[in-house]
Amino acid sequence: MDLRTFDNADDLAVALVAFVAEGIAERIETLGAAAIALSGGRTPTRFFRALSAYDLDWERVTVTLVDERWVPETSERSNAALLRANLMQGRAAAARFVPLYADAPTPEEGMAAVDLAIAELPMPFAAVVLGMGDDGHTASFFPGGDRLADCLDPEGTDVVLPIRAPAAGEPRVTFTLPQILASDRIALHIEGAVKRAVLDAAMAEGDIEEMPIRGVLWSATPPTVFWCP
Numbered sequence: 001m002d003l004r005t006f007d008n009a010d011d012l013a014v015a016l017v018a019f020v021a022e023g024i025a026e027r028i029e030t031l032g033a034a035a036i037a038l039s040g041g042r043t044p045t046r047f048f049r050a051l052s053a054y055d056l057d058w059e060r061v062t063v064t065l066v067d068e069r070w071v072p073e074t075s076e077r078s079n080a081a082l083l084r085a086n087l088m089q090g091r092a093a094a095a096r097f098v099p100l101y102a103d104a105p106t107p108e109e110g111m112a113a114v115d116l117a118i119a120e121l122p123m124p125f126a127a128v129v130l131g132m133g134d135d136g137h138t139a140s141f142f143p144g145g146d147r148l149a150d151c152l153d154p155e156g157t158d159v160v161l162p163i164r165a166p167a168a169g170e171p172r173v174t175f176t177l178p179q180i181l182a183s184d185r186i187a188l189h190i191e192g193a194v195k196r197a198v199l200d201a202a203m204a205e206g207d208i209e210e211m212p213i214r215g216v217l218w219s220a221t222p223p224t225v226f227w228c229p
């Protein structure tokens with residue numbers, strides 16, 4: 001595993017920005033456009049702010065989320081709201097943002113609109129940045145999720161799927177594992193001693209559905225891990 005350790009969150013953010021920006025620049029160079037998928041939650045705010053200031057050809061970049069809680073952007077739980085407030089600013093305001101939420105009561109009812117929106121993405125992703133919960137979930141691959149097996153299916157052809165789980169709060173929508181693993185670059189961004197211990201536990205033997213981050217860590221294309229205390 002390529003584990004990159006930093007003294008503090010600022011240094012980590014600078015390195016993670018460079019990792020993602022290189023992926024974007026390479027893809028723009030070869031194909032003229034790039035899509036990236038970023039995670040929500042509490043961890044990525046500093047990284048988003050640093051990335052928003054980076055000098056890139058942002059007009060050729062489409063940004064989406066790895067996963068979303070099925071809530072409107074007025075909710076403080078919205079990953080899209082977090083991303084708009086912290087990334088889609090400054091230089092990065094020139095990028096296009098594709099949300100994973102549509103104005104419908106359930107993900108199933110909104111899925112056609114989400115599928116239509118993501119069909120525009122220049123896939124595969126130039127870069128994906130994953131987070132990890134203290135329960136070993138990544139994206140919205142939660143232990144006990146009702147569609148977890150479908151999300152993790154290496155042969156699965158769905159691009160995004162709805163999922164519900166006891167620890168997930170709201171219903172979710174998530175890119176599936178094959179879509180994540182097809183990315184040019186995959187980063188796992190974690191901070192703090194607790195998440196480091198979870199990472200160590202996930203690297204040990206065990207069931208993928210118990211700690212779904214294993215689906216990424218144990219894949220043929222494991223992530224580059226960015227960690228600081």
Ligand SMILES: O=C1O[C@H](COP(=O)(O)O)[C@@H](O)[C@H](O)[C@H]1O
Nearest residue numbers: 039040041042043067131132133
């Ligand atoms: O719910 C979510 O949690 C994970 C981890 O978030 P953190 O707050 O522990 O950093 C995140 O990666 C995911 O995108 C988000 O929907």
